[in-house]
Amino acid sequence: MEITERHDEGDNDEDDEDADELDNDPRKKPRAPTRTASSEAPVNMDILEGNVGDIVQAGGLQNFLISLHKGTGPIASFWIGTKLVVSIGKADLFKTQSHVFDKPAELFMLYRDVMGAGSIFFANGAEARKRRKLIDEVLRGKSLDRFLGSIEKAMIMHLKDTPDDEHVPVYKYMYALCMKISTRLLFGEYFFNDMEVLKFSRNFELCIKELEEIANGVVLDSNSPRTKKYEEAAKEMRMLLTKALQKCKAGGDKALLANVLNDASVPEEQAVDDCVTFAIKGYSLVSAMTWMLYFLATHPELQDSIANEVKEAVDKTKGLSCQALLSMKFDASRFEDAPEDPLAFCPFGFAGKRQCPGQDLSILVMGVFLATLCPVLKFHFVPDQVITPMSALITRPQDEVWVTIKRR
Numbered sequence: 001m002e003i004t005e006r007h008d009e010g011d012n013d014e015d016d017e018d019a020d021e022l023d024n025d026p027r028k029k030p031r032a033p034t035r036t037a038s039s040e041a042p043v044n045m046d047i048l049e050g051n052v053g054d055i056v057q058a059g060g061l062q063n064f065l066i067s068l069h070k071g072t073g074p075i076a077s078f079w080i081g082t083k084l085v086v087s088i089g090k091a092d093l094f095k096t097q098s099h100v101f102d103k104p105a106e107l108f109m110l111y112r113d114v115m116g117a118g119s120i121f122f123a124n125g126a127e128a129r130k131r132r133k134l135i136d137e138v139l140r141g142k143s144l145d146r147f148l149g150s151i152e153k154a155m156i157m158h159l160k161d162t163p164d165d166e167h168v169p170v171y172k173y174m175y176a177l178c179m180k181i182s183t184r185l186l187f188g189e190y191f192f193n194d195m196e197v198l199k200f201s202r203n204f205e206l207c208i209k210e211l212e213e214i215a216n217g218v219v220l221d222s223n224s225p226r227t228k229k230y231e232e233a234a235k236e237m238r239m240l241l242t243k244a245l246q247k248c249k250a251g252g253d254k255a256l257l258a259n260v261l262n263d264a265s266v267p268e269e270q271a272v273d274d275c276v277t278f279a280i281k282g283y284s285l286v287s288a289m290t291w292m293l294y295f296l297a298t299h300p301e302l303q304d305s306i307a308n309e310v311k312e313a314v315d316k317t318k319g320l321s322c323q324a325l326l327s328m329k330f331d332a333s334r335f336e337d338a339p340e341d342p343l344a345f346c347p348f349g350f351a352g353k354r355q356c357p358g359q360d361l362s363i364l365v366m367g368v369f370l371a372t373l374c375p376v377l378k379f380h381f382v383p384d385q386v387i388t389p390m391s392a393l394i395t396r397p398q399d400e401v402w403v404t405i406k407r408r
Helices: 052-058 061-072 091-097 105-115 125-139 141-159 170-187 194-215 225-250 257-262 268-281 283-298 300-317 322-326 359-373
Strands: 002-005 075-080 083-088 377-381 389-391 395-397 402-407
Touching (some): 061 083, 083 091, 105 194, 105 268, 125 141, 141 359, 170 283, 194 268, 268 283, 300 377
Antiparallel strands (some): 075 083, 377 402
16 A cells, blocks of 8 residues: 655655655645545545544445445555555556555554554564564574474364363354464463463453454543553553563573564563564454364365375375475365455455565464364364354454364
């Protein structure tokens, strides 16, 4: 996306690699646009909020953009406050933007209060590139090999004692699993204590619920007990991450994300900001894992195919490894009957060089889940459920998804 600021005719402009700041004079009152982003939007929309209300009404930015592009084509524009945003909805058109690294922070202001202003999420330019390079060294490629054993153990421990035919709440299960995996793999020994994971998880969940409410247009009363509780949860979450950073600094695995942040010569507050950022963005893994298990349970034939593929790959490499998982190539023929959607969601971002730094770890966690459990378990969808997707920070089921488990 490209962002420009509303400006009067005749103003000079300066190009930036990702955004054009055309008018930064706060004394000038922004003009109302002559045309709104969507034909369904009011002509006299709020000149200070732009299409923010439309985004909220659509159920989030993703839903808004899908509707916008269906009505206007592959290139469209809309307003975030006083910023003009150009959205590209066709993969081929992104080729000219493939060099872009910087991204518009205005699109993510929802997260600023909880992540912190020092978060890499809002950083651009040389500083962001330097910080990103350090993070990639521990979260990309072969460096993830050391995580395999811990992830595999967590998968087995979480389900090993589940009785056959017991109803398992998928979202709740995946939330607990992802909390345990992410806190331990990213932030180290402090979270090897289950009670600390539980504390973090409870505060994290409260923060996420409030962020989802805000994303859906709820305006919080700054003096309400609910807001105070949210602020206390955010403060407690940061305190736990601060303790984890301090424990890592005192001695621990130097390859952990926490220690990379410790060694980056940045203030502790900024390191905590980045920790909160990775925790919150890791929430999307809960969604991915939930939908993955839902589709497995509703397509049992795929479970058998996965079990057979895993057995072949593991036999070749004599054990589960990153190499074994990567050797299982993507098979496009599985999607030959699926209707093509030009606006299909693309995970991790693809419009430029700033893809999600946690993408390899996310894929590894999902791959280990499939490779560890599909050969030994079968998942069955509990009948008579109606599963409705709900979009907020992530797209998740509106109601809990229930499955049963049987040993093979």
